[in-house]
Amino acid sequence: MSIRVIHTEPISRRHHLLRPTAALLVLSLLSAATPLLAQDWVHLTAGNNNTEIRLAAANFQPAGSDAATLADKQTFDSVLFADLSNAGIFAMVSKSLAPQSTPGSPSQINLAQWAQAPASAAMVAFGNISIQNGNLFANGFLDDTRNSQYPQVFAKQYTGPASDQTARELAHQFADDIIFRLSGGSPGIAESKLFYSQRMSNGVKEIWMMDYDGANKEQLTHLGEDSISPAVSPDNSVVAFSSLTHNGFELRMYSLLLGRLVHFINIGSANVSPAWSPNGQQLAFSSSRSGASEIWVSDPQGSLSRRLTDYGGLDVSPTWNPKTGTQIAFISGRTGLPQLYIMDADGSGVTRMTDGGYATSPSWSPNGQFITFAWDRHYGPGAPGGQDIYVMEVSTKRWIQLTHDIGRCDFPTWSPDGRHIAFANSPDGHDNHTRIVSMLADGTQRQVLTDKGADMPDWSWK
Amino acid sequence: MIAQRTSLRNKAALVATLALLAASGCHKKQAAPPPPAAMAPQTVAPPTASITADPMSIDLGQSVVLNWRTTNATSVSIDGIGQVPVNGTQTVSPSSSTNFHLVATNAGGTTEANVRVTVRVPEVPAAPPAPSNMSSDAEFHAHVQDIFFAYDSYDLSADAKASISTAAAYLNAHPDIKILIGGYCDDRGSAAYNITLGENRANAAKSALVAAGMDGSRIRVVSYGKEKQFCTEDTESCWQQNRRDQFSIDR
Numbered sequence: 001m002s003i004r005v006i007h008t009e010p011i012s013r014r015h016h017l018l019r020p021t022a023a024l025l026v027l028s029l030l031s032a033a034t035p036l037l038a039q040d041w042v043h044l045t046a047g048n049n050n051t052e053i054r055l056a057a058a059n060f061q062p063a064g065s066d067a068a069t070l071a072d073k074q075t076f077d078s079v080l081f082a083d084l085s086n087a088g089i090f091a092m093v094s095k096s097l098a099p100q101s102t103p104g105s106p107s108q109i110n111l112a113q114w115a116q117a118p119a120s121a122a123m124v125a126f127g128n129i130s131i132q133n134g135n136l137f138a139n140g141f142l143d144d145t146r147n148s149q150y151p152q153v154f155a156k157q158y159t160g161p162a163s164d165q166t167a168r169e170l171a172h173q174f175a176d177d178i179i180f181r182l183s184g185g186s187p188g189i190a191e192s193k194l195f196y197s198q199r200m201s202n203g204v205k206e207i208w209m210m211d212y213d214g215a216n217k218e219q220l221t222h223l224g225e226d227s228i229s230p231a232v233s234p235d236n237s238v239v240a241f242s243s244l245t246h247n248g249f250e251l252r253m254y255s256l257l258l259g260r261l262v263h264f265i266n267i268g269s270a271n272v273s274p275a276w277s278p279n280g281q282q283l284a285f286s287s288s289r290s291g292a293s294e295i296w297v298s299d300p301q302g303s304l305s306r307r308l309t310d311y312g313g314l315d316v317s318p319t320w321n322p323k324t325g326t327q328i329a330f331i332s333g334r335t336g337l338p339q340l341y342i343m344d345a346d347g348s349g350v351t352r353m354t355d356g357g358y359a360t361s362p363s364w365s366p367n368g369q370f371i372t373f374a375w376d377r378h379y380g381p382g383a384p385g386g387q388d389i390y391v392m393e394v395s396t397k398r399w400i401q402l403t404h405d406i407g408r409c410d411f412p413t414w415s416p417d418g419r420h421i422a423f424a425n426s427p428d429g430h431d432n433h434t435r436i437v438s439m440l441a442d443g444t445q446r447q448v449l450t451d452k453g454a455d456m457p458d459w460s461w462k
Numbered sequence: 463m464i465a466q467r468t469s470l471r472n473k474a475a476l477v478a479t480l481a482l483l484a485a486s487g488c489h490k491k492q493a494a495p496p497p498p499a500a501m502a503p504q505t506v507a508p509p510t511a512s513i514t515a516d517p518m519s520i521d522l523g524q525s526v527v528l529n530w531r532t533t534n535a536t537s538v539s540i541d542g543i544g545q546v547p548v549n550g551t552q553t554v555s556p557s558s559s560t561n562f563h564l565v566a567t568n569a570g571g572t573t574e575a576n577v578r579v580t581v582r583v584p585e586v587p588a589a590p591p592a593p594s595n596m597s598s599d600a601e602f603h604a605h606v607q608d609i610f611f612a613y614d615s616y617d618l619s620a621d622a623k624a625s626i627s628t629a630a631a632y633l634n635a636h637p638d639i640k641i642l643i644g645g646y647c648d649d650r651g652s653a654a655y656n657i658t659l660g661e662n663r664a665n666a667a668k669s670a671l672v673a674a675g676m677d678g679s680r681i682r683v684v685s686y687g688k689e690k691q692f693c694t695e696d697t698e699s700c701w702q703q704n705r706r707d708q709f710s711i712d713r
Contacts, residue, residue, distance in 0.1 A: 205689075222525045222555045226689045228653060242657075248684040249657050259527070270661035270685050273654040286658055288685075291665065293658035314658040331655060337614060338655050360652030374652070410652060429696070431649050431688065456653070 053182055056093035056114055056121035057081050060138065061104030063130035072136055072167035073129050079168050080125070082213060083175030083190040086447075088419050088440045089183050093121050104128035106141055106152060115145035122146060123153070125178055129167075136162040140174040142181065153181055168215065179417075189415045193460045194422055195220075195230040195239055196436055199453035207241050207254065212415070212438070212459075214449035220254055221261075227252070231274045234461040238262070238300065240274035240283060251285060251302065265302030273317045277345075278325045278461075284308070284318035286330075295330050297345075308347035314338070317361055320345070322461070323368030329353075331360055340373055342394065353397055358387070361411045365418050365441075369393060372402075372412040372421050372441075389423050391441065402443035410434075413459045414441075422449070422457045431455075506570030509535035513564045519580035525555040526579050528562060535566035535573075556581055602639065602711055605632035609667060611705045613648070616662035618670060622707075626667060629709065630674030637677075642712040643667050645685040646692065648701035653687060660685035667707045682712050 057080055062073045085092050097118040103109035103126050114121045127140040142153040158173050160166035172190035179188030189212050198208040198219070207221040207230045220239065221227050227243040239254045248269030255262045268289030275284045280300070287296045290307060293314045298305035309315045313334030321327040329342045340353040340362055353371070358379035362371050371394055376387040389412045392399040403409045407427035414421055421441050425448075426434040434455045439446040513530040520526055529551045532538050539545050541563040543552065548566075556579055564575045606629040609622035618626065633639060645660030664683040672678045693700040 219553070222523075222553070224523060228689070242654075244684075244686070244689065246684075247682070248661065249687070260524075269683060270657055272657045286654065288658065288661045288665070293661060314655060314662065316654045316658050317652070331652070333614070333655070333659075338651070358651060360655060379651075430694075431691075 052089060052091040053122050054093060054120055055084060055090040055123045055125065055178075055182070056098050056119055057084055057095075058098060058109075058114075058124060058126035059095070059102045060126070061102045061108075061128040063104075063128055066131075068162065069129065069131050072131065072162065072164065075164050075167040076129055076138060076171045079171035079213075080175055083172060083188070084125070084178065086190075086213065086420075086445070087175070087179050087183075087188060088445065089179070093119050102126075105139070106143065106155075109141075109143065111143060111145045111148075111151055123182065125174070127174075131162045134162055135159050136166050136170065138167075138170045138174065140177070142178055165216070168211075172211075183417075186417050186419075187462070189417050189420065189459075192416055192462065193232070193236070194413075194436065194449070195232050195458045195460070196450070196454050197228045197230060197241075197456045198450075199432065199455070205455070207239060208454070209239075209256075210449065214436075214447075217450070220256075221252075223252075229273050229456050230458050231276055232256075232458055232460050233276050233300070234278055234280045236460055236462065240264075240276070240285075240300075242272045242274065251283075253300070263301060265298075267302075267305070275318045275320060275328075276461075277320050278322045284320065284328055286314075286316040286318065295328065295347075308343070308345075309350075310347075311350075319362045319364045319371075321364050321368045322366050327364075329362040329364055329371050329373075331362065337379060340371065340375075340392070342371075353392060353394075360387075363413045363421075365391075365414050366416060367418050369395070370441075372414060374410040374412060374423070386429075389421065389443075391421075400443075402439070402441075406446075408434075411456045413457050415459050416462050420459075422459055424455045424457060426452075506568060507534060508571030509533060509566040509568050509573045511535065511538070511564055511566035511573045511575040513540075513562060513575045513577045515562065515577045515579045518578070519582065522557065522581055522583045523555065525553050528552050528554060528577070530564055530575070532564075532566040532573075534568055534570070536568040538564065538566045540564045554579075558583065599711065602632075603709075605629060606641070606709045608709060609707045610702060611663055611707075613701065613705060614651070614659070616659060616666050618666055622667075623670065626670040627674060630671050630676055633671065633676050633680075634674070637680075640680045640682070640712040642682045642684065642710050644690075644708040644710070645683070645687075646690065646704055646706050646708060647688045648704040649688045649691055649694070650701070651688075653689070657685050657687035657689075660687045663705075663707050667709075 059077045060073055062069045084090055099113045114124045122145060124143050129138045138158045141155045143151040144153055158170040175190045176188035192212045193209055195209050197205045199205050204224055205226045205228055206219055207227050208217060208219050210217040223243055225244045227241050230239050230241040232239050237257055241252055242249045243252045249272050250266040251264055251271045251274055253262045253264045270288040271285055273286050282297050283300055284297050286293050292312055294307050295309045295315045295318050296305050296307050311334045313332055315330055315332045318328050318330040326345050327342055328345055331338045332341050337358045340359040341350055342353060343350040357375055357377035360374045362373040364371050370391050372391045374387050375390045387408045388401055388403040389409045390399050390401050407425055408429045410424050412421050412423040419441055420438055422436055422438040424434045425437045433452045435448055435452050436450045436454045436457045437446055437448050509532050511532040516527050532548045535548050538548050559580045561576055561578050566573045607625050609625050643664040645664030647656035647660050664685055668681045668683050691704055693703045
């Protein structure tokens, strides 16, 4: 898809100061929560309202009133608004408070109208949409209402073969460009994907893929045997997963470019929970090939494998520090119930992170600062409490609980922007009833993305 | 990947556009010679249709992408799939060689297109006459019984050790029998952790059998983790039934 930049203005200096990243958000929550660690419930709102940019997304002006253009415009408008709302860094101006006009170009917008109450927008996204020769064109503009001399932050044209899907993709691209500019340079996630395991009508689990907002669900594997724990490579080219075979669970590789399985060497049985190193050159996984379940690392073809842990007990669910690539977090049952550990990528420096309960499924945040994981702090027959999603700051081992009383939660996975976490949730605790839910990394704005039967989400790296 | 998908879509649109151009071009040429008098006054060109499969031949269990293109069709169907969009792709996994028959219709007529997908089914070797399977199965299960584990444990209990030594005596007396040990877990806790737990449960039984003199090459070990639940209630007795090693004859 070709994207032509018409005109780009540097973002105003003022907005460089506004960098509401999830890291800061969670860090401030952690600091605030420290004295409350003994409690299960920590009620804090994420309301960094003083740093959230008040953003209005005007409905796009359609060029032409034919049904196709209007339908694509509707899709574009609603997807754009949802993407910007989902970003978690904007106070979106409700469409009911926005001026009635639909400016299609900078010459048509009356910025003072958008800046004044009730819209009170600091930024306005607007533009026009048209179909020409079978192609959908969206011209998007972002204006700063308080900069009367050079209001334009950027302008860009987006295009693709006219379809509802293209309207959706163009809106994702425009949203990601806006988020990139206004978040101080951290890319948006509207074009990212989630990979997951879906229980089919015959009871078997296959690997599926969907957009970050739950749209465009697509089945990838047709193996007819349980396929679980997908992990997409950092370049979005291959999905590693674990699949039940004659010899037990083995690792498999599905090429997203070729649309079929590609070669991977398995040794022994129970090869599970693959995880990519951030450079895509190594795969960490759990394997019982030497007897006990240990963490191993190989190249993406399964060759050159070497063992990192050697402690007895069960070691599973590795996840790399995506920032440095020099550390791996994992789950180990070496002292009894499974706990969260970290170690250096050569297997040295093993450090226990959790102090009890039953910990599972770690995922390391993109900035390397945090690990999210599922934790049942009172695990055991008849024990109170449940399995919920937690975030721990690696350097201090301070943690906060993100989910409360919504049933069993597992498999948290960070979004590429570090501002969101998706996870599997079973409201009644039954394995068959899990669905995939996303939320901001502070636990707010939960959204159910799938029907029941979806499990083990893995968010793409970009 | 995203760029790839988009470029594919671009190509699809290009193909569709070319097809449209080609179709309209044909239409004009057809109009040039005067139509026979017998022809219906309303001249609608019959649809065009094509269907391809990629790959054309697969092994059993693999999948094929069907790709069809039609022009001027008001209704398109594929046998075995039903009504489909006028242009589209679909992934199918036929269990035997299949002729995919596409029918495109409009007021002007019906056009058919076919593609044959060959499925290579592995030859099943004629089953050797199993010597009195039923009785040997019953005898096997009488001597080789499932063993059960405490929660989050793969240690053999005293009962389990007694079961294993009975099983070892029987299996050492029947050296022609190969066995499969399936390791299972209750549905609490994580899927990945339970697969390794089940593996260690099955390996614990295998180690005990090997220590009792059985040849390890006769034993296949598969952990099902919590993926194949035997009992699905949230009760301790149900969980206990799921935390087990299940033995069967590996044929």
